Amino acid sequence: MLTIISLCRTFLDKRWQPSHAKLVCTNNRARKLPKHFFNSDIRFEQQYGAIAIPLPYDYRAISEQYTTQDWHQAVEALIKTYATLPWFNIEWFASLLGLTKRTLQRNLKKRSILFKEAKEEVREIKAKQLLDETDLSVQEISWQVGYSDLSNFNRAFKGWVGTTAPSYRSRKKQTQVSEIKN
Numbered sequence: 001m002l003t004i005i006s007l008c009r010t011f012l013d014k015r016w017q018p019s020h021a022k023l024v025c026t027n028n029r030a031r032k033l034p035k036h037f038f039n040s041d042i043r044f045e046q047q048y049g050a051i052a053i054p055l056p057y058d059y060r061a062i063s064e065q066y067t068t069q070d071w072h073q074a075v076e077a078l079i080k081t082y083a084t085l086p087w088f089n090i091e092w093f094a095s096l097l098g099l100t101k102r103t104l105q106r107n108l109k110k111r112s113i114l115f116k117e118a119k120e121e122v123r124e125i126k127a128k129q130l131l132d133e134t135d136l137s138v139q140e141i142s143w144q145v146g147y148s149d150l151s152n153f154n155r156a157f158k159g160w161v162g163t164t165a166p167s168y169r170s171r172k173k174q175t176q177v178s179e180i181k182n
Contacts, residue, residue: 006084006144072111076118083122084146090115124160127153131169138165 009016075097082088082096093115094104108115123145130141142153157165 071107072113075108076113079115079118080122083119084126084144086146086148088119088146120156120160123147123156127157127165128161128168131165132172141165 008018078097079093082093090101090104094101097104099107105115108118127141127145130136130144131138134141136144138153139150142150145153147153147156154164157168161168163171
């Protein structure tokens with residue numbers, strides 16, 4: 001859901017948020033949503049997940065005939081799109097593509113692509129971007145990059161950068177302030 005919202009913000013407006021959302025939740029823990037969801041009409045325990053996306057009357061889908069990507073480029077683009085989903089793993093992704101896990105791994109290996117590394121790279125880039133460009137809390141950022149557990153995000157971030165997310169943010173702000181002074 002968060003990935004779809006990010007995609008809509010890219011094409012519609014940076015501040016766009018859904019006016020309506022229907023979420024499939026299996027437990028109360030999933031109800032701990034980022035605060036930007038609180039301005040939406042959210043209905044839990046639906047049989048499907050959906051958000052309302054307003055499209056202009058002249059909207060036309062991009063035709064497949066204009067794509068020039070090969071299979072590997074398309075799969076890398078899909079990884080970049082789906083990597084921030086909390087349930088994004090190789091089994092889910094392989095089934096989405098209609099492949100077995102092993103076949104997907106073999107095809108990715110032909111281009112020296114490791115699934116886990118590709119997924120983590122996307123999450124790292126997005127986390128750094130959100131820390132640099134927003135005032136979102138670390139917990140909200142962890143949600144937006146696909147972590148449902150803050151401690152797992154903190155551990156991953158420290159592995160990526162060598163420091164905690166709050167330390168990274170404060171160092172970036174200090175660097176920016178000193179650059180402005182000079």
